[in-house]
Amino acid sequence: MIDWGEPARLDVEGISVGYGPGSPPALEDITFRVPHGSRVAVVGPNGSGKSTMFKALIGLLPLRRGRILIHGLPLGSHHDCVAYVPQREEVDWRFPVTVTDVVLMGRYGRAGWLRRFSAEDRQVAGECISRLGLESVADRPIGELSGGQQQRVFLARALAQKPHVLLMDEPFTGVDIGTQEVILQLLDELATKEVTVLVSTHDLSLAAGRFELVVILNRHLVAYGTPKQVFTPENLAGAFGGQALFLNGTVVVDRCCDRGGNAGCAGPVVGPQRNLKR
Amino acid sequence: MSAVGTWLTEPFVQPFMQRALLASLMVGVICSVVGCYVVLRGMAFLGDALAHGILPGVAVAYLLNGNLVVGALIAAVAVAVGIGLVSRSGTVREDTAIGIFFAAALSLGVLLISTIRTYATDLTHILFGNVLGVSSFDLWLTGILGVVILLVVVLLYRQLLVTSFDPVFAMTLRLRTEWLRMLLLVLLALTIVVSLQTVGVGLVVAMLVTPGATAYLLVRRLLPMMTTAAAVGAVSAVGGLYISYYANVASGAAMVLVATILFFVAFLFSPDRGVVWRWVRR
Numbered sequence: 001m002i003d004w005g006e007p008a009r010l011d012v013e014g015i016s017v018g019y020g021p022g023s024p025p026a027l028e029d030i031t032f033r034v035p036h037g038s039r040v041a042v043v044g045p046n047g048s049g050k051s052t053m054f055k056a057l058i059g060l061l062p063l064r065r066g067r068i069l070i071h072g073l074p075l076g077s078h079h080d081c082v083a084y085v086p087q088r089e090e091v092d093w094r095f096p097v098t099v100t101d102v103v104l105m106g107r108y109g110r111a112g113w114l115r116r117f118s119a120e121d122r123q124v125a126g127e128c129i130s131r132l133g134l135e136s137v138a139d140r141p142i143g144e145l146s147g148g149q150q151q152r153v154f155l156a157r158a159l160a161q162k163p164h165v166l167l168m169d170e171p172f173t174g175v176d177i178g179t180q181e182v183i184l185q186l187l188d189e190l191a192t193k194e195v196t197v198l199v200s201t202h203d204l205s206l207a208a209g210r211f212e213l214v215v216i217l218n219r220h221l222v223a224y225g226t227p228k229q230v231f232t233p234e235n236l237a238g239a240f241g242g243q244a245l246f247l248n249g250t251v252v253v254d255r256c257c258d259r260g261g262n263a264g265c266a267g268p269v270v271g272p273q274r275n276l277k278r
Numbered sequence: 279m280s281a282v283g284t285w286l287t288e289p290f291v292q293p294f295m296q297r298a299l300l301a302s303l304m305v306g307v308i309c310s311v312v313g314c315y316v317v318l319r320g321m322a323f324l325g326d327a328l329a330h331g332i333l334p335g336v337a338v339a340y341l342l343n344g345n346l347v348v349g350a351l352i353a354a355v356a357v358a359v360g361i362g363l364v365s366r367s368g369t370v371r372e373d374t375a376i377g378i379f380f381a382a383a384l385s386l387g388v389l390l391i392s393t394i395r396t397y398a399t400d401l402t403h404i405l406f407g408n409v410l411g412v413s414s415f416d417l418w419l420t421g422i423l424g425v426v427i428l429l430v431v432v433l434l435y436r437q438l439l440v441t442s443f444d445p446v447f448a449m450t451l452r453l454r455t456e457w458l459r460m461l462l463l464v465l466l467a468l469t470i471v472v473s474l475q476t477v478g479v480g481l482v483v484a485m486l487v488t489p490g491a492t493a494y495l496l497v498r499r500l501l502p503m504m505t506t507a508a509a510v511g512a513v514s515a516v517g518g519l520y521i522s523y524y525a526n527v528a529s530g531a532a533m534v535l536v537a538t539i540l541f542f543v544a545f546l547f548s549p550d551r552g553v554v555w556r557w558v559r560r
Contacts, residue, residue, distance in 0.1 A: 058450045084450050095318060095443045096500050105440055109451055113436050141498040157447075 015066035037194035083163035106160030148179030310511030327380035331357030333387025407478035
């Protein structure tokens, strides 16, 4: 249950973010507050700024305006408390590292850059590996894994960081159903440990069914609230525009023209019917 | 002493050959270790450009009767920082910036050297190395720079690993990835300077890339890749020196060709990535 009285884990206050100087902002005037340990889905059409927002949240892109507070303190005041699971195509899969090597990177923040890994570091890494069902491939190079296994390796690394806020960019794109279920169960488990989770996804029914809060982005904040509150035909039309098609209270979103040619962008997604009845 | 023993030791009776052996060994190891990052980060073109970029520095040092290695050192760091700064702003693509610097520095170097009377010989030595002419001062400089380079690679192992593998993650750990990239460029520049006398600017890219690429085919983790590459580099350097002595051919070229042969052996017969085994298994 969401306790709005708790100090918020993540406050986004009127941020605007852009890439080059002079270019139009990719995100403008975004404000929302995520309470303690909630699961938030971030949805929006291609190019709506989902990845941009995540990059701003980890301090990768400078803010033109506004601020981001975690536990009431600005981004960067805490060490290692935000973990980020990158999109699969952001990683060099030919790099000579094993699954264990990658997961241990999650401990760099604690172990430091020079000290040997402590027994605790190794134990935590081992736990994260088995939590994601990767024991059998723990010593394999990451390039030899399947897409779903690769996604789980990076989730295991994020877990090994013991984060307070976990950001996952499109973790369900191009993974098998088994991996999707492992990730979703993990999100539920993290919620009980009061880890705040933000996940961007194309899958609106997943967002409606498995997340407590939903952010709809389209360069601006279109809507923020519980799935019931935000998945209205008006909001979806506002976000997806011509990509959304309404059929008897069901919304169909066309996402065939996926930016960057992500794997798994096959066909339309059917949105949640129950939330769309007027 | 047995015939083989004599065959092995005979070349190194002369002090200049002993210096050549030491210099080649050091260069083989240093190039190969730094070269692992060149291979993994796709910096081969950059390395080649940096190598040619030091030519004007060498030429100026030569004209002023200074030490060639010191002149090369200054030029290499200047070119490394120059390429880093020009491509950093993002207005010019990195490979374009490299192309511009590379050709300009090479031209400036040739222009300066062409004013010297013994132009052809000197240029050949700079382009392809002259390991037999290594002085003990050069040897000391190589040794000291080599220790510095390897020490930085060891001390910053995790930082360099994580920033090469996953720069976004590195930034979330508050690593200065831009700074590390510059540092790697400077390390590369120093490595090239160290290799100047042994393999020359024209061939140094082979000593940087080939042992690392060979090791990549044989092992699956970065640390073993570095040690394997170092071994390949050392074997190539010493093997090349023997071939050079007994066949009376250019030493730098011989070293590079030994490394190339080792690469093709690994390419064909590596236990799990070799072309032959894959073909046999099919």
